[in-house]
Amino acid sequence: MKVSIIGATGYTGAELLRILNMHPAVEISYLTSESHTGAAINTIYPHLSGVYDRCLVSMQAMEDIGRESDVVFIGLPHGHAMEVGKKLAGTVKIIDLGADYRFYNTATYETWYKVPHTHKESGAVYGLTELYREKVKAASIVGNPGCYTTASILALAPLVQKQLVDVTTLVVDAKSGVSGAGRGLSLGSHFTEVFESVKAYNIGGHRHTPEIEQALSELAGTEVVISFTPHLIPMARGILSTCYAKLKPGVTPEQVDQAFADLYGREYFIRLLGRGGYPATKNTRGSNFCDLGWHVDARTGRVIVVAAIDNLVKGAAGQAVQNMNVMFDLDEKTGLNQVPVYP
Structure with a gap:
């Protein structure tokens, strides 16, 4: 090609x-x-x-x-x-x-x-491959997802799709490496501004918010509005998205586990760390993997899902190549078999 x-x-x-x-x-x-x-x-x-x-x-x-x-x-x-x-x-x-x-x-x-x-x-088709594979396959134009959105949608999709959570309670707290700000010069991404500091920005107004809401609304079959707070952290690569939702009455931890297994059990690039798992950005660095772990907090009735990706790979270029492979009927993993760079 x-x-x-x-x-x-x-x-x-x-x-x-x-x-x-x-x-x-x-x-x-x-x-x-x-x-x-x-x-x-x-x-x-x-x-x-x-x-x-x-x-x-x-x-x-x-x-x-x-x-x-x-x-x-x-x-x-x-x-x-x-x-x-x-x-x-x-x-x-x-x-x-x-x-x-x-x-x-x-x-x-x-x-x-x-x-x-x-x-x-x-x-155009929205190119979050794991959720829209068949549409991507037939598409002529694909809109590749943003980095925050990829991690956050993948984290919440099983819960919303299976209607296990109250969709009026969704909160996304996400953190990004500085490369997410692009290569252009700006004061906020200078070394002295970022080093030894973590800060929130664009609270309630980040442009990835409607992307997340679009996908989750489609899965839920009703309009979804989220609270999304992004943070800038002092590293070059990586997204860590921690997502919160209130479980519906009677939903069990086992049902949560099954929702993730049903949606992602056969997905090569989604690595399920399971209930109690703690994804870390270092474990996905340089790769097209998304690591997911979740926790059911019986005391508050909430489920907390953590997603880790490399913002430049699964959150951008890797996802784009994955979509290309689907569009041209190639093995999805072609060119994307890189093991994460560690340590």
């Missing part, structure tokens, strides 16, 4: 290149960057030296990209992928790692992202 990456110089683009280098069915066609046009990718990311020396081109080469690609990954800021999508739709498969194609209701996107949606007729 001929693969191009639009916006290849962000952290996600670099991670895609790392993963795709191990994919036996992939050949790189084009890498684009408007800020580094003409430069070799390994001068931007020296860790790719000896692996990739391809020069970056401008998006002005879009006709060539469409003609010489089977699948295009888009790694652009929100609001920019739609123009690319409109130009390439019907020509290639598209996987957008930003927010532009994540919402079935484009009005929700416009409300939270404050830009008009210009490709409402795209027919």
